[in-house]
Amino acid sequence: MGGTARHTDQDPAPQAAGPPRVERRGPVVAALMLAMALAALDSTIIATAVPQIVGDLGGFSVFSWLFSGYLLAVTVSLPVYGKLSDTFGRKPVLLVGIALFLVGSLLCATAWNMASLIAFRVVQGLGGGALQGTVQTIAADLYPHRERAKIQARLSTVWATSSVAGPALGGLIATYADWRWIFLVNLPVGAVALLLAVRHLHEPARAPRASAERTGDGRTGGRGTHGRRTGGRRTGGGRERPRVDWAGALGIFCSGSLLLTALVQGGVAWPWLSTPSLCLLAASAACAAGTVVIERRAAEPIIPGWVWRRRTIAAVNLSLGGLGLLMIAPTVFLPTYAQSVLGLSPTAAGFVLSAMTLSWPISAALSSRVYLRIGFRQSAIVGMSLAALILFAFPLLPYPGSAWQPALIMLLLGGALGLFQLPLIVGVQSSVGWAERGTATGSILFCRQVGQSVGAALFGAVANATMAARLADAPDSLGGDLPDDLDSVSRALEHPGELSAEAADYLRRAVDDSVDYVYLGAALAAVLAVLALLLLAPRVFPTHVDDPTAPATDSPTTSEASATADTPAASDAPTTSGAPTTSGASDHPEPPVDGPAGGAPTGPTGGGPRGDAR
Numbered sequence: 276m277g278g279t280a281r282h283t284d285q286d287p288a289p290q291a292a293g294p295p296r297v298e299r300r301g302p303v304v305a306a307l308m309l310a311m312a313l314a315a316l317d318s319t320i321i322a323t324a325v326p327q328i329v330g331d332l333g334g335f336s337v338f339s340w341l342f343s344g345y346l347l348a349v350t351v352s353l354p355v356y357g358k359l360s361d362t363f364g365r366k367p368v369l370l371v372g373i374a375l376f377l378v379g380s381l382l383c384a385t386a387w388n389m390a391s392l393i394a395f396r397v398v399q400g401l402g403g404g405a406l407q408g409t410v411q412t413i414a415a416d417l418y419p420h421r422e423r424a425k426i427q428a429r430l431s432t433v434w435a436t437s438s439v440a441g442p443a444l445g446g447l448i449a450t451y452a453d454w455r456w457i458f459l460v461n462l463p464v465g466a467v468a469l470l471l472a473v474r475h476l477h478e479p480a481r482a483p484r485a486s487a488e489r490t491g492d493g494r495t496g497g498r499g500t501h502g503r504r505t506g507g508r509r510t511g512g513g514r515e516r517p518r519v520d521w522a523g524a525l526g527i528f529c530s531g532s533l534l535l536t537a538l539v540q541g542g543v544a545w546p547w548l549s550t551p552s553l554c555l556l557a558a559s560a561a562c563a564a565g566t567v568v569i570e571r572r573a574a575e576p577i578i579p580g581w582v583w584r585r586r587t588i589a590a591v592n593l594s595l596g597g598l599g600l601l602m603i604a605p606t607v608f609l610p611t612y613a614q615s616v617l618g619l620s621p622t623a624a625g626f627v628l629s630a631m632t633l634s635w636p637i638s639a640a641l642s643s644r645v646y647l648r649i650g651f652r653q654s655a656i657v658g659m660s661l662a663a664l665i666l667f668a669f670p671l672l673p674y675p676g677s678a679w680q681p682a683l684i685m686l687l688l689g690g691a692l693g694l695f696q697l698p699l700i701v702g703v704q705s706s707v708g709w710a711e712r713g714t715a716t717g718s719i720l721f722c723r724q725v726g727q728s729v730g731a732a733l734f735g736a737v738a739n740a741t742m743a744a745r746l747a748d749a750p751d752s753l754g755g756d757l758p759d760d761l762d763s764v765s766r767a768l769e770h771p772g773e774l775s776a777e778a779a780d781y782l783r784r785a786v787d788d789s790v791d792y793v794y795l796g797a798a799l800a801a802v803l804a805v806l807a808l809l810l811l812a813p814r815v816f817p818t819h820v821d822d823p824t825a826p827a828t829d830s831p832t833t834s835e836a837s838a839t840a841d842t843p844a845a846s847d848a849p850t851t852s853g854a855p856t857t858s859g860a861s862d863h864p865e866p867p868v869d870g871p872a873g874g875a876p877t878g879p880t881g882g883g884p885r886g887d888a889r
Contacts, residue, residue: 306471319441324449329409334389348400349530357717372405428640435632526566533559590812599726604797631689640694651702658695666798670791745785
């Protein structure tokens, strides 16, 4: 059929190695979970130790960059590591990520002032970006999509456990030991993950590409249909070494760093319409425009055009960006609501939020029973539609209410989002071949991280504007008792005895109104995510033919992937039998659900893909 060609003697050999072949998946899964634990714990364990760190090193005015610097490095490095894992294989990128994270941890433990600690946190974040994206990609390589929900649920459980245990562990270490041990505890965990990955994760040797590549018009060498030079550097054997788009990577780092700095610092360090904010946003836009030009001319772009031209991936990019937006409401503003409005302690407020982290992995583990029956798109639409209704229900909670009410909201929200996120990740990973899976995974995770950064800035502005309006409209009788600025509100509510009863109640109601508006904004973000899926995503996600669960075909099929001009001409992933596969993704529907146990996943011990031992 049109658009896709079989491998021939004239076609270039695949560049990438193909899926990993392991004798036992257990040790590899353990390595992935430990690697994910490194990144997950590091996001939470440091929070409760900030007072001790600031007391020792100083730098209270810039301590927020301990988190912002790490987040920035993770975000801008995700697409770069995704492309590198497709080019050089997953294992070297994972090992480099773990090593870089451990080096950053060791440097953080030796920091002598706040500036050095922030710089070393950026080093940690560069390692964390490799861990987050590559772990997700390897998990997809190891399991067919009927079983991917289980491994993804295990990884979600790691995040959930870290969310609950991280702050408590950080507090214990800061109280009974030195805060530097918060970073040193990463070393043994990372060492075990490194050892398991080195010993048990094996990828076939990467086959270099031929020195001449076939262009869009059938000729070899020169430039392709989009003006890209398709030839590369020759090795001594007449083969080409992989080409890395370092200029594009630098452009992504610069544009992403400038944008995230503007979003993180805007409204905090300086006003939104001030000269620093406008300059950063303008510089970010200029760098982004330059990066687009570089990527369009690059032979192997870091973010290839097909991640936005393919409807499946473009829709998931936007939908997960919406997820990042709405997640700011529970993760950032719910603890403030629980402490300021409900009067809970920080520990109790953490338990209210933990209800979401308990239901999310359970829902994710069970989501395969849903998406194998009704499809990836429909499962995600159901999950996010429920999430929108739940978020809309938050402002309806009574004032001041009881702790169980927001806890119930979070429990339901976690269940809905588990049904939304995992089918989309599995769906995208199943729609591409091995040689594109790292890039596709990095793209959707990058969009989710950017959504979180935008959400923090946007909803922070909404909350501050609402609070400022309430303070400005306060009755004259309370004017002398209320704080003069927004920064003093939380401190005032920490010591309500210093306020009159009327003033304390007015401030609590103002905080309640602010958080209500944030949740309404989060509900609108959920609606936008649903619209992205309804308007952009295909009704049936394509399934790549190198997936063991994809329907067998007698001839190549035209696909969403092969329709794009810069799609690789051949799949880089061998099938179980080792025979070459056709390129792109199959247009056949998702696998039928009348398999074992009525469509239930076969489990880790049944039907291991690509030669994995049971």
